[in-house]
Amino acid sequence: MEDKNRSLLNIIDLKKSFGDNLVLDGISFSLDTGENKVIIGPSGTGKSTVLNCVNRLVVPDGGEIWLEDTEIISCNNINEIRQEIGYVFQGFGLFHHLTALRNVMLGLIRVKKVPKKEAKEQAIAKLEQVGLLDVLDSYPAQLSGGQKQRVAIARALAMEPKLMLFDEPTSALDPELIGEVLNVMKNLAREGMTMLVVTHEMGFARAVSDEIIFMEKGKIVEKSSPEKMFKQPENPRTREFLFKLDELYGKGGEE
Amino acid sequence: MSARLELIRRSLPALLGGTVITIQMTVLILLFGVFFGLIFAFGQVYGNKPIRWFVNIYEKLFRSIPELVLLLLVFYGPPSIGIRISPFNAAVLGLSLRATAYMSQIFRGTFKSVGSDQITAAYSLGMGKYKTFLFVILPQAIRVFIPPFANEYAIILKDTSLAYALGVAELLRQGQYIIAVAYDPLTIFLVIAVIYFILTFGVTRLLKLLENKLKIPGIGVEIG
């Protein structure tokens, strides 16, 4: 089992049904350290379910998910594994009763048991990284959507994860606020963070992703580099979907 | 007029004695209600099916029996199987059964007031159920809890006057004793009413202040 090029994340034949609704029908792919992959696909296809299986917020019915040497589905220290996997999603999930700074500190203090003073320093550093030094003491309800999502990113980063999952992080935002969040994500990708991103922002995918995975009805239809995906997708379904995305969100490529 | 004032002055010690009993009962019932209500709500939200079923039935049952009937049942029930229960204890127990049902419902609502996104976020940080409850749900639930708690406090305080029927020497009963000797029901009942008012208004006022103090900035600004 010695494998020098073992991926950071390796998903093998992942299966999941909700009742008799087969949502994931054998999904396999992997991410190496520093890689950035984008998942696209129609609504209800199981994209969110893939991410939720990776941090076991949803328990799969079959398959394997390896984070380095740990199999996530069967491991018995899920709360430790979750610390290694940052999760940022559409709804932000900021803790309403805590300031931006406290939101970022909470996991450090309560989960990582970092002493308060250090936790504060680390949290400030992460908030600086996402450009939010000016709102440290603001509460979530006082922040714009873009700021909220950046706090959520800082909060996830504070745990020093090996992998970051993003589930449509900009879908709930007003168009003029999307850019600030995407920029933070692009910087993160360029700094070498391993990222798995569900998004329809094709500009982002073009700029930083190593591979685009097109999913439909619980299966991976096609995966390839962004260049290939946009210039000459193999599968007609992919072509059709990308065409629709263009119509909905405009041509990918503009920043 | 001065005869009235004199009567009030003379009856005040006895009335205040009754007030102490009233407050004791209220505090005990609140403690029971909060303690068991919290456990029941916890069971309802996190428990398995039989537990949820039990809590559900319990709530329905004790919210549909009139308080006075409940007190009489608790007072006369146990002696029939050989258990003696004092009027004070019977009143506290009877009203606690009811308070637990209401508190449980209030707690459940406050837990659910914390959105699932926050809970998802907490889990994804590696906080288990327990830490999530303690550091994410509870601090927010307490804030939402204060207004219905103040309401429930006022109800319980007033309901303790029903213990009168079991012969507990609480505020109303003390008043009755005085009226029996110093025949001036209006004055005495007015004094009693004022004492109840002060206890209700004073405490709900304090809770309101606490609520404002704990208010999360930015929330509720738009709504008022």
Ligand SMILES: Nc1ncnc2c1ncn2[C@@H]1O[C@H](COP(=O)(O)OP(=O)(O)OP(=O)(O)O)[C@@H](O)[C@H]1O
């Ligand atoms: N907890 C759940 N219980 C039951 N069904 C669920 C649950 N979560 C998701 N589903 C179903 O699984 C399917 C896939 O959902 P999922 O959220 O993964 O799709 P998605 O690709 O992320 O879609 P979208 O683009 O709309 O976010 C849908 O049919 C959805 O209704």
Ligand SMILES: [Mg+2]
């Ligand atoms: Mg989704």
